[in-house]
Amino acid sequence: MKKNILVIDDSALIRRVLSDIINSDDRFQVCGTATNGIEALDIVIRDYKSIDALMLDINMPKMGGLEFLEQLSAHKIKIPILVVSTLAKEGAKETIRALELGAFDFITKPDSFAEAKGNSFHNKILTSLGVMFGDEQSIIGEKKTTAKPAPKPARTFTPSPMGRVVSNGKKLIALACSTGGPRALQSVIPTLPSNLDAPMLIVQHMPEGFTKSLAVRLNELSNVYVKEAEDGDVIEKGTVYIAKGGRQMRLKKGPDGAYRLTVTQEPARNALKPCADIMYESLVSSDFEEITCVVLTGMGGDGTNGISQLKQTNKIYVIAQDEATSTVYGMPKIVAEAGLTDEVVPLNQVSGAITKNVGVR
Numbered sequence: 265m266k267k268n269i270l271v272i273d274d275s276a277l278i279r280r281v282l283s284d285i286i287n288s289d290d291r292f293q294v295c296g297t298a299t300n301g302i303e304a305l306d307i308v309i310r311d312y313k314s315i316d317a318l319m320l321d322i323n324m325p326k327m328g329g330l331e332f333l334e335q336l337s338a339h340k341i342k343i344p345i346l347v348v349s350t351l352a353k354e355g356a357k358e359t360i361r362a363l364e365l366g367a368f369d370f371i372t373k374p375d376s377f378a379e380a381k382g383n384s385f386h387n388k389i390l391t392s393l394g395v396m397f398g399d400e401q402s403i404i405g406e407k408k409t410t411a412k413p414a415p416k417p418a419r420t421f422t423p424s425p426m427g428r429v430v431s432n433g434k435k436l437i438a439l440a441c442s443t444g445g446p447r448a449l450q451s452v453i454p455t456l457p458s459n460l461d462a463p464m465l466i467v468q469h470m471p472e473g474f475t476k477s478l479a480v481r482l483n484e485l486s487n488v489y490v491k492e493a494e495d496g497d498v499i500e501k502g503t504v505y506i507a508k509g510g511r512q513m514r515l516k517k518g519p520d521g522a523y524r525l526t527v528t529q530e531p532a533r534n535a536l537k538p539c540a541d542i543m544y545e546s547l548v549s550s551d552f553e554e555i556t557c558v559v560l561t562g563m564g565g566d567g568t569n570g571i572s573q574l575k576q577t578n579k580i581y582v583i584a585q586d587e588a589t590s591t592v593y594g595m596p597k598i599v600a601e602a603g604l605t606d607e608v609v610p611l612n613q614v615s616g617a618i619t620k621n622v623g624v625r
Contacts, residue, residue, distance in 0.1 A: 567599060
């Protein structure tokens with residue numbers, strides 16, 4: 265049976281384009297459209313049992329996407345939502361808020377009609393809808409990781425941050441996430457202690473313009489300092505660096521012994537900018553006493569190959585989010601199936617597992 269999708273956007277052109285894309289796939293069909301949140305809320309309240317997902321714009325007249333999401337929560341209505349947002353600075357901030365309010369994922373709204381009608385936007389919409397409904401075969405152009413599982417199984421237990429001896433050694437945390445990542449990060453980063461005994465690098469798959477807003481929002485909520493990574497940043501303990509969207513991030517040791525970030529404009533790898541594999545590979549043969557690798561929710565397998573290479577040269581400890589709390593159990597699943605995980609925990613225990621492993625100053 266086809267999944268029913270409600271399209272909510274004040275632009276007649278975007279409603280038409282989205283409808284054409286959705287109806288082109290045998291798995292989905294548009295069951296209705298709305299031009300603002302008020303119209304959409306009336307439809308959802310009346311027919312929510314027959315609606316399987318929503319395509320939602322943020323900036324709309326009368327009632328925008330954020331107020332609409334708040335109203336859904338007030339009415340205790342839970343429907344998967346895919347946000348289609350612009351790259352405007354204000355729009356980026358609002359999109360981050362939409363993800364916090366429960367949106368499944370977001371796709372950048374095209375800047376032109378030609379781009380809207382192009383294959384890239386078409387494929388992104390259908391891929392995201394497929395992943396939303398758990399159809400792994402729908403992932404268009406997704407590169408599968410074929411690493412063979414190692415003999416050791418992942419260990420699952422409840423971490424206890426207070427039970428670990430604090431070390432003054434040189435440690436690093438490197439985290440990767442994708443779909444569902446902004447919400448997951450909001451559960452992890454604000455609960456880290458300000459005196460965390462390591463810097464943290466994060467690759468969250470996002471286009472340019474959104475990672476700045478994500479960093480600002482997380483910094484507002486957190487005890488640690490959170491910033492969008494800049495080229496030349498010297499990493500410091502208790503600071504979280506989020507890779508800039510549309511760029512690649514690496515860590516390099518300078519002649520003075522300090523580790524600095526390089527943020528470069530270069531081709532995507534496996535369609536990803538930033539790419540977690542590139543971040544992890546840059547840590548190979550670094551002289552950290554231990555690197556804590558964290559893999560959270562996301563589709564695909566980015567990070568697994570880089571962690572596998574890192575394991576050959578460095579002492580690492582790998583924490584993965586469990587299936588039950590992952591929005592999309594792709595990235596943590598593949599790293600676990602590769603036999604690389606030391607610990608698999610629910611999202612609400614990730615922060616404790618990190619703190620337990622690296623200690624506090």
